[in-house]
Amino acid sequence: DTEVTQTPKHLVMGMTNKKSLKCEQHMGHRAMYWYKQKAKKPPELMFVYSYEKLSINESVPSRFSPECPNSSLLNLHLHALQPEDSALYLCASMRTPGEGGNTIYFGEGSWLTVV
Amino acid sequence: AQSVTQLDSHVSVSEGTPVLLRCNYSSSYSPSLFWYVQHPNKGLQLLLKYTSAATLVKGINGFEAEFKKSETSFHLTKPSAHMSDAAEYFCGTLSTDSWGKLQFGAGTQVVVTP
Numbered sequence: 001d002t003e004v005t006q007t008p009k010h011l012v013m014g015m016t017n018k019k020s021l022k023c024e025q026h027m028g029h030r031a032m033y034w035y036k037q038k039a040k041k042p043p044e045l046m047f048v049y050s051y052e053k054l055s056i057n058e059s060v061p062s063r064f065s066p067e068c069p070n071s072s073l074l075n076l077h078l079h080a081l082q083p084e085d086s087a088l089y090l091c092a093s094m095r096t097p098g099e100g101g102n103t104i105y106f107g108e109g110s111w112l113t114v115v
Numbered sequence: 116a117q118s119v120t121q122l123d124s125h126v127s128v129s130e131g132t133p134v135l136l137r138c139n140y141s142s143s144y145s146p147s148l149f150w151y152v153q154h155p156n157k158g159l160q161l162l163l164k165y166t167s168a169a170t171l172v173k174g175i176n177g178f179e180a181e182f183k184k185s186e187t188s189f190h191l192t193k194p195s196a197h198m199s200d201a202a203e204y205f206c207g208t209l210s211t212d213s214w215g216k217l218q219f220g221a222g223t224q225v226v227v228t229p
Binding site: 045 | 147149151156157158159160161164203205209214215216217219220221222224
């Protein structure tokens with residue numbers, strides 16, 4: 001089982017709204033990621049959690065706030081977003097950070113539209 | 116720093132003909148290399164990965180890739196294209212640090228014509 005589950009699949013929100021994206025994996029993976037993907041572009045890394053601790057923030061604006069409540073869950077809290085934040089948000093996970101032979105598995109993504 | 120370059124932004128093939136998607140890598144170490152496929156409005160699906168066990172890697176859906184150190188290449192091939200192969204394909208390399216940053220190429224869009 002290599003499943004990463006993301007909800008919701010689609011989200012439309014206003015610029016003053018607060019919403020959250022959720023990601024779940026039950027593979028025992030200890031690294032989890034948020035990526036942002038714009039149309040016709042490769043995914044861009046936003047955040048990395050390693051053993052439930054935020055390890056990397058790729059200079060993401062504070063209107064995006066990640067949270068890792070436990071080793072299976074990863075949330076992305078959204079507040080005061082801009083229309084240019086509309087994109088596909090992908091969650092991913094990897095078994096063991098820093099270990100060779102790893103593979104990163106992706107979820108189906110959450111399509112976000114900011115109006 | 117590790118990086119990958121996909122040499123073609125767009126590839127068009129006829130159904131039943133071979134597919135070749137080219138990826139070159141830059142790395143000081145023995146790299147971990149991946150190919151992912153993204154169908155329209157979908158997430159990324161792992162096709163195959165190279166982690167130094169064998170230079171010819173077989174993946175899902177009839178795809179395979181060959182690691183050539185002398186050419187710093189990891190090209191993806193399929194002997195006979197199917198209509199369902201129409202998608203965006205990304206080559207990627209995984210960093211050797213503790214956090215597993217995946218660096219993608221720009222992507223190759225594959226169009227399959229009947």
